[in-house]
Amino acid sequence: MKKIYPDSGVELNPFVSKNYDKFMNIGSFGFYNGFIKKVIAQMKIEEDDTVLDLGCGTGRNSKLISSYLGDNGRITGLDISPEMEEQFLNTFKGDTRVKFINKRIDVPVDLGETYDKVFISFVIHGFPHEVRSEVIKNAYKHLKPGGAFYILDFAEFDMDAMPALYRFVFKKVECKYAFDYIERDWKEILSGYGFGDFEEHLYMKKYVRLLKGGKGA
Secondary structure (H helix, E strand, O other): OOOOOOOOOOOOOHHHHHOHHHHHHHHOOOOHHHHHHHHHHOOOOOOOOEEEEEOOOOOHHHHHHHOOOOOOOEEEEEEOOHHHHHHHHHHOOOOOOEEEEEOOOOOOOOOOOOEEEEEEEOOHHHOOHHHHHHHHHHHHHOEEEEEEEEEEEEOOOOHHHOOHHHHHHHHHHOOHHHHHHOOOOHHHHHHOOOEEEEEEEEEOOOOEEEEEEEEOO
């Protein structure tokens, strides 16, 4: 599959997409599962929440989210990878609370409904900065008044100040868009789109962050 953004590290080839969860487990030495459970717990999901998962991938994160939902809770996952779609649908086979929509998140989207929470995990850093604005606008548009946008991604940090080993791995693994992402003030950026009431949780030596931006009531 030809990449939409040639320098992106979040557009995956079919082989990686089919084995994404396995790669995450191996690459994190088994750490990822416990980490993402902690992240989802800090989103304070209510039983009746409706959640939009942008770039939902295999549905691994949505599965954790669904464990907090009651019968009236709902999840909508968006992704464009056929391999991810297949895994997502298999994960939620028979669960009527969950649906998958094959759509890009980096262009204007209108799903015809709004949600209590919008979540995006390690995706937005992989777009050129001018494209990230469309993702943010999509999130804001699809949030109910008083809703929250959660971005799980890299925190803001000085790559040159990282320990040498961390810096080497980051440069080897991540795409050039990530180098730009970590230098920006994301609270200020989100404020420009109408978000406020920020909260953050830092992980992994403060190199990773769950950032919450609220939409005014």
